[in-house]
Amino acid sequence: MSVAAPQLAGLVPLQSVGITPIEASLFVFVLLTAVLTALFRDVLASIVVFAAYSLGLALLYTFYRAPDVGLTEAAIGAGVTTVFLLLTIAKTTRPATDARFEAINWPAVGVCGLFVLVVAATLPAFPAVGDPASPILANADVTGYYLANAYDETGAENAVTAVLAAYRGFDTFGEAIVVFAAGIASLLVLGREVFTA
């Protein structure tokens, strides 16, 4: 697949750069599951729809050529998060409800509408999705450098792995510390920090 547009620079809407049917259908799926997650009154239903939402997003990440992120989202977003949420309602309560949907909280809708307006006002300033001339892709000193040198310098063909484990190795180590701290904090909060034989 090649980019046919002759002039890809700048912020003009590009004829060849637009929404594709795959993206459009995934967008509809993700938005629908997001809205249902927010509106279902039953927490269990909400959790299940949220897992479907994560799966839709994982597919979308994969479409945007981020297989590592897609796999992680499927494993952690759709998998581990769902298990944690289910464990939580198993340990606490799942309020019985008659109504299927939550009543809409209009003041909150107003606040979120304002949020959408403010953030969406910046949209025209973004480069089009997938535009090869966008600063992040056209930057030979950063993105270009990693793509050109990652294999020679680290021996990893996957540039994501190279950056994660080599260039940003200390950052990833810090991430492991965060997970460790979160584990300790959870055990402390739940009063399970002492293990008895």
Added chain:
Amino acid sequence: MTDFLGVVTTRHAYALFVLLSAIGLYMMIANENLVKKIIGLNMFQTGVFLFFVTSAYRIGGAAPIVTEGGGPYVSPLPQVIVLTAIVVGISLTAVGLALTIRLYSEYGTLRADALREVIGDE
């Protein structure tokens, strides 16, 4: 109007990021159930992840697995920061849910409004 459509159809994934973050924000504000508030937080996060992943995307680009003579590739850098953020996000969720369980065992409710009342009475 065509201008608006042009912006939305070319910046579509950024528009989706805005909407998903807004729905997450709505859940955090409007839902009184603490578990649903945490789901909302997760949704807000995934919206931001989508923003990063999209900014790395290049039409016609391949996943950043570098082979001889391959390319062009999408940018690996935003993808790496998203991987880190996903793991930090699950840590945050775990601690939040642990606190939720503890709150329930202390006060017997998961509703933020009821909790405010109970804690206010003490």
